Amino acid sequence: MPKVTPDLFEALNDPKVEAVLARLYKDAVKQINSVIWHLLPKAFQLFGKGIHWKAEKNVRFYDDKYIPIVPQQGMFLYMQARALNAKNILEFGTSYGISTLYLAKAAKDNGGKVITTEYLPHKAAAARQNFEEAGLSEYIELWEGDALETLKNINTEIDFVLLDGWPDLVYPVFKLIEPQLKKGAVIAVDDVKEYKPSMQDYLDYVRNPENGYISTTIYPNKGTEFTIKVK
């Protein structure tokens, strides 16, 4: 993660949200060394074609880890959602709510809301407290439980999506929500460089123009697959 400084949040123009983000990133940065040690045995994959999530032998390691998007991604997503005037925003993978705060600030400014999904109860509870402290609770619905189940109930049209749960679920979650995507919807996916083999099914689908999308990896400090539904 790049050095986190307050100027990275300034354009949100909301001291409460900025203060919560600064606190959460401070905690997230403290976990970086242990995440690096955890990934070290897979470093050769990381700097090669990417890691297979299915080879992850200890998913429980991540139970208390933030593993958030970086601040540059957060601001990029916030500004994209503002540019689109996105009102119905969906997120897969809340964790402690860092990315959700960016999306919810956009939802507030656009007059919309965010649905976010997390299956670990302690993370969901902590995220709710963070949303409260940031003054954004009323713009967020946190759907607790396995997103592959909870998102079967989605019936609103969606105009902006962040997929940031476990990498091998990106495609199944995407297929679940695809019927709800509006023309012009944006779908952003984190960790596309690190976990490319686990997302290849998704990448093959959205990069095939016959399926009605344009898609490429962009780098707001970290590889992010950026997809637009054009048909």
Ligand SMILES: C[S@@+](CC[C@H](N)C(=O)[O-])C[C@H]1O[C@@H](n2cnc3c(N)ncnc32)[C@H](O)[C@@H]1O
């Ligand atoms: C990389 S973290 C999300 C980080 C967050 N987006 C941020 O930037 O702060 C992935 C999260 O997805 C959650 N998750 C993984 N599989 C899930 C599932 N099937 N349903 C709901 N949440 C899931 C994990 O518990 C974890 O908290």
